[in-house]
Amino acid sequence: MDDLVTAATRVVAELKAVLGDRLITSAAVREHHSHDTSRLRPHLPDAVAFPRTEEDVQAIVAACAAHGVPVVPFGAGSSMEGHTIPVRGGITLDTREMNRILEIRPEDLLAVVQPGVTRKQLNVELRETGLMFSVDPGADASIGGMASTRGSGTTAVRYGTMRENVLALRVVTPDGTAIQTGSRARKSSTGYDLTHLFVGAEGTLGVITELTVRLHPIPEAVSSAICSFPTVANAVEAVIEAVQYGIPVARVEFMDEVAIAATNSYSRLDLPVAPTLFFEFHGTQAWVEEQARLVEEITLGHDAIGFRWTADADQRTKLWQARHDMFWATKAIIPGYDLYTGDICVPISRLADSIVAARADIDASSLKGQIIGHVGDGNFHTAYLIDPDNPAHLQEAEEMADRLVERALAVGGTASGEHGIGMAKLKFMRKEHGKAVDVMKKIKAALDPLGIMNPGKMGDEG
Amino acid sequence: MDDLVTAATRVVAELKAVLGDRLITSAAVREHHSHDTSRLRPHLPDAVAFPRTEEDVQAIVAACAAHGVPVVPFGAGSSMEGHTIPVRGGITLDTREMNRILEIRPEDLLAVVQPGVTRKQLNVELRETGLMFSVDPGADASIGGMASTRGSGTTAVRYGTMRENVLALRVVTPDGTAIQTGSRARKSSTGYDLTHLFVGAEGTLGVITELTVRLHPIPEAVSSAICSFPTVANAVEAVIEAVQYGIPVARVEFMDEVAIAATNSYSRLDLPVAPTLFFEFHGTQAWVEEQARLVEEITLGHDAIGFRWTADADQRTKLWQARHDMFWATKAIIPGYDLYTGDICVPISRLADSIVAARADIDASSLKGQIIGHVGDGNFHTAYLIDPDNPAHLQEAEEMADRLVERALAVGGTASGEHGIGMAKLKFMRKEHGKAVDVMKKIKAALDPLGIMNPGKMGDEG
Incomplete structure (x- = not known):
């Protein structure tokens, strides 16, 4: 020492x-x-x-x-x-301070940025180009950090996660060497895919110093829709059918009754207190109208109530603002309490069951909690309200979050959809990945033999 | 020995x-x-x-x-x-003999297959589900082989390459251990991305024994369009504009004059002998019509000649059959000659220049040759006709293919869009990837210390 x-x-x-x-x-x-x-x-x-x-x-x-x-x-x-x-x-x-946008190439639908550039900073810079950087975790995260956690957000169902949106990297490896991974070509069949190895490595294999990210055209037209359902199963089955039909929904967010009640109160809305879906459609004017019509038809087949769609930007903004304020709305359920969050992803066929089980677990506990999800991907979050001064609350929340993960793994899902492993989920690495963890450790040891890169995390623990 | x-x-x-x-x-x-x-x-x-x-x-x-x-x-x-x-x-x-389709899960849009299953075999099996496996290299390749070379084909512009379509793998590592990579969830933030490490590793890190691949809904409607242009630049600029506009073209294939003349002769068509684009649009009836209209407008802005679109399945099939028969059509230009093929991918902004340079190189040589491309991705192929009994022809073709790669690398492209490294392109690994090759070699040495997995290829040579 x-x-x-x-x-x-x-x-x-x-x-x-x-x-x-x-x-x-x-x-x-x-x-x-x-x-x-x-x-x-x-x-x-x-x-x-x-x-x-x-x-x-x-x-x-x-x-x-x-x-x-x-x-x-x-x-x-x-x-x-x-x-x-x-x-x-x-x-x-x-x-x-590595926050420079180095290059924007509209023709190639890509931008080259330093790792400290935030997603909002990049999108402001892109305004004149008609292009956007699509990945939108809740926070205004740095793009280097988003790549390192393989982050995503509400638009992953249409535009992908950081996995799909990082095209190339520059990385300083643990011996101080700078390397380039990938190229500016949209596809390549040359060499081991080091780009994807560093994306999601949580800083344990090297330091990302530059990212080439994909951009997407800002759609000509955007419309939103909202509807509620008698049950979680109805809502999720509607999503499955829309995805199977091939409707390229840009966003589809689920909120359970508790989340809706909280958002009604916090954001002054009067949504029916029931399992609810928010949709967003991107495309040409005619195509977003058709998508909304098709989705309405599908949701009605699953007993949707009060399908309302709007191309009005103000109404849409209000709705999505309410969704983005969900964290604060939930926190406001009991003033002074903290949120303990869970994050799993399951095969979409198991999503309804998974949400129902998560809800039942909360209901059987002494805690209040809500469930929201990027359901087009099978990814959802729980948030348990805990008294920060009550260790029993923390323990109960932890146990509930652990059961959430155990159930996800039991149905072929993953311990984290978008928040990552960090330290909190190291204990699930072996359970989820089995002997593949040994391969990960071999890679870590080969690239970082001194164990200096973000030690005590993925690659040497778990 | x-x-x-x-x-x-x-x-x-x-x-x-x-x-x-x-x-x-x-x-x-x-x-x-x-x-x-x-x-x-x-x-x-x-x-x-x-x-x-x-x-x-x-x-x-x-x-x-x-x-x-x-x-x-x-x-x-x-x-x-x-x-x-x-x-x-x-x-x-x-x-x-590892050719069993183990599971098809329509709700999760995925299938689990053994590596010897071919792409056509899987699609036949999927017929009743309304789903398709989208990746279509020319040959009826095995899905394990397609994953190992990170293959793609004509639909990558819309549905992605094997990189985007392999969700999970089972792999036997070089010490005989079987591991699982990835899960059935559509996204995950847990652990190093071993799936992408084995995809494209060309069998040098282990043997793929099972693949979980993504499926896509077969579109309700499909339409095709064809048009020719006065110059290569016109054709490529039309493609760039369509992609930037956000039109989700399902396929866009380029053929140069020589390719068109060959296909006219071989497939009994009467296409104008000029740089030509074949488009395909997927979606609802109304949406494919709108896409075709939008693309027509864009192509006319780039001096397209004779834009013709069709929703007629027979006409479409004939057109795409001609595209798929391109290999034979080109071979038939000089009976008894072989084709020597090139394969690069460049940032799309450099595509027109790259194709023009490749054409000029052929025209300046003693060989005949044609150029076709998956131009939505910036990927194109050259095919040089050589007399198999004339070593000078082989040498001239090799030199021309090398120059093609050198030019691609000079503009930020890659030595192979979809054919891979194998042995023929080992010599470009260092040039394309620089010091990243050392990281690849460290990974190879860590996972295969005895060097038994497909030795003499990527990971230990180059």
Whole structure:
């Protein structure tokens, strides 16, 4: 331990010479980088570095490698499962100053950005082009962080997750070498797919220094629809039928009764308190109208109530704002309480059962909670309301979130749809991936033999 | 060398006991597995194994691992760059008897197949479901082979390549362990993306024993269109505009003048001899009509001549049959000659220039040749006609194919859009991927320390 402290001190001194006041050891800055949005125990880094260039990143990683000191990449700090907690100290590498949009190529439908660029920043920059970056997790996350957690959001059903939207990367590997993965071509059959290896690796295999991401045309027309159902099963079956019919729904979000009641209260809406779907359609004017008509027909076949669609931008914005404010609406159910969130993804055929079971579990507990989901993908979230001063609440929520995952794995699903492993879900890695975890560990050991990249996480634990 | 012969003899004896007459050492069978469709020098395997189950595959790989003998996975034998040539002998593992469709789950839009199932076999089986497997390389390839080469075809622009259509795998790793990668959920944020690591690894990291692939709804309506242009640039710019407009074209194929003249002659068509685009649109009746109208408008803005669209299935079939017969049509330009093919992919903004340069190169050579392309992806193929008995022809074709790749790499493209590396393109790995090749080699060495999986290919050479 003494050795590690000495080593860290040396690295700090070396990096101070390179980065000057972009290497910070103040208590406040270290504290800010000691946690993410999860409830996991914080841990302080020895220092926080703010690189601006790939060369800066190389210098940081090389110094850490020379002394065996951990490097923990950090984006916007919005991750939810402990990804960025520097559990073994070392240097947190904050990409916030790597926030330049390097290139926008409308003809190739791609942009090249530094990892600290946020999704909203990129979309503002894209305004004049008629193109958009589609991936939209709740937070205004950094694009490097979104890639590292293989993030997604409401539009994944149509435009894909970060898995589908990262075309190429530049990465500094754990020995300080900078590499390029992928190319600007839309497809390629050459070489191992390193791009997809680094996407979702949660900073355990290297530091992403540049991303080439796909852009999509902003649709000529957008329309929304909302309807409620007597049961969860009705709602989910309607979604399955719409997807099977090939209707390219751009968004389809589910909210259960509790979520609807909360949003009615918080966002001053008067939606029927019942399992509800929000749809969004993208296309030409005629095509969005047809999609809405087809979906209406399908939902009516599953006993939908009050199907309403609108091409009106203000109404649509109000509806989606209410959806995005769901976190606050749920928190407001019991003032002063916190939310404990769950995140799983199941084969869509098992979605209705999974949501029903999650609801029953909440109802049988002493906690209140709601369920919302990106149901076109089979991905949904639970949020349990807990008293932050009551350890029994935390324990009950944890147990419920664990059962949620166990049920997902039992039906061929995954322990996380979009929040990632971090530290909180390490315990499920072996259960979900079995002996494949050993292959992951071999890759980690081969690429990071010193174990300096975000240690104590995926690749060496679990 | 003596050692390797002895070792192979031992493995053959051991496997004979396990596989019986599914382990074959006859000259004819070994010869059949000594080559692929490329012009590369054949090499005989010591024996060919025909496993039926994952356990068979494990037994084969474990025996080879115990004696350090190469294992070379083999699908339909339709690869084009030497992928399956057992350059160091050993056991060729032919998956043709692993041809069972294990499960079709229409609600989840997925199928689970053994690797020897061919794409046509799966689509026949899917007929009653209203679903299709979309990836369509020219040959009736095995799905395991298509995954291993990260193959694609004419529909990738809309439905993706094997990269997007393989959801999960079972793989026997080089030490004989069977692992599962991915899950049945449509998205996941858990663990390193091993699925994408094995897709495109060309059998150098393990043997795929099972694939979970995505299915897509067969569209309610399909229509086709064809038009010609005064120049290549006009045609490509029309495609770029259609893609940027967000029209979800299902197929868009380019043929140059030489290809059109050949197809006119071979398939008895009377298309104007000029750069030509074939389009296909999928959707509802109204939506395919609108797509065709929009695309017509766009093509007219780029001086298209004679835009003709049809929803008539017979006419459409005739058109696409002609496209699929392109290989034979080109071969027929000079009876007795062979085709030497090229395959690159570039950012779409560089496509017109790339095709013009490829055409100029052919025109300046002593060879005849044509150019066709999956132009929505920026991917195109050249085919040079060579006299198989004239080594100067082969050399000239090789040099021209090399220049094609060099130009692609110079504009941020890739050495192969869909045919893969095999042996023929190993020489470009370093040029395209730079230091990332070292990371690939580390992964190969970590997963296959004995170097038994398809040796002499990607991961240890290049």
